[in-house]
Amino acid sequence: MDGSLFDNSKKEEHAEIVSLCWAIWNARNQFVWDNKKSSVDRVLTSMRQYLAEYSKAQDFFTQALYQFVEHRDGAQVWVRPKNSAVKITVDATIFAESSSYDIGMLARNDKREVICGRLESYPSNVRADFAEAMAVKEALSWCKLNKWHEIVLESDCLSVVQALRCSIAMRSPFVILLGSVERCSRR
Template structure:
């Protein structure tokens, strides 16, 4: 990039015409942050993995390879969560066992057992994996040996409590809402205020996405609208975050002083309001929005 735009000469030298267009249409933040590595499958960009002994050893961490639960085979993900004698007993106790000896990876095993299980059982399978791993950690770090019955019971209890929490209250889902959030129909803003409605759409088959902005005054009259279509395949939350950020740029160009911005994507609103910094592309857009809105009289709300 050259300053705030792509260096056209370099693009022409290195890429064909199609790639030049794709790169030129790729939005980027106008800040001086260094590039970062991120995990694309998580919205925060963070990546975590189990510190399995074979993985640690491969990273030259001097640890014993033998499984601490059975002391019979090297500790791999497949072994400790499925094929270890302790894991075997846990799975068999819940009648969920499906042998993984002929499957090369834990991912393949998990997909296989999920395919053979009803949707109601998926949560128990994932929770059981977590309980087995916790039992392993109790032995390694606290020298405490867990019983199969306690692992199975803790799995059932945790899952039941989680389901109860999800079903009994929507406050956890909407924990960052404030007065003014959740409107199901358009409401006029206060006097001398502009309200901007924001939305985004994905054109997956065309590898494109678009944004739509509509500004109305305090009487409900449309002042101006704007729509854009960009090349590229992005996740829904990124398209929505770009739409909100573009709305802010649009507001600044128009010179509107008192503005309310509304979007129906709660995740974007929560991310902007939080103080968490994420190193993912989504997080970079959110950070740029926070910087742009400083000193401006703009309110952001979630609408249904």
């Protein structure tokens, strides 16, 4: 592609186009892998959610949260874990129109081979970061069930990663959930 699609459009339009493509791709995967059909409304709702998350990530005040960022954070390519480790990639998707969310987990070995995957749906209206934190919590429980002791956990939710790394005690449902994630990870 020569980039001509974006040559005459604005930055906001780029974000809308990319968000729509992502939502269509996600709907396609749900159809191919789970035989779930998505309505146009559901795809557009997903697009709006992705766009809102993107906009939030671009916000100037959000940039102040980068104090807990480490060297490999934000890697654009998959990074191989050490030989004996299992790498778990987690993600969550919010479906506002049905007041539900899905979490997905994928376990791979150091050869990039898929060991197994898991998808769960929850009938609850939650914030995106809370859904992502639930995905991390469920992934740790999944690791314990499968007796995987050496794991690398990968998430695309910066606020969850930073909250897990933060040593400041705070009180909110989100932070309390993350506290249970930390306790689960130590077992």
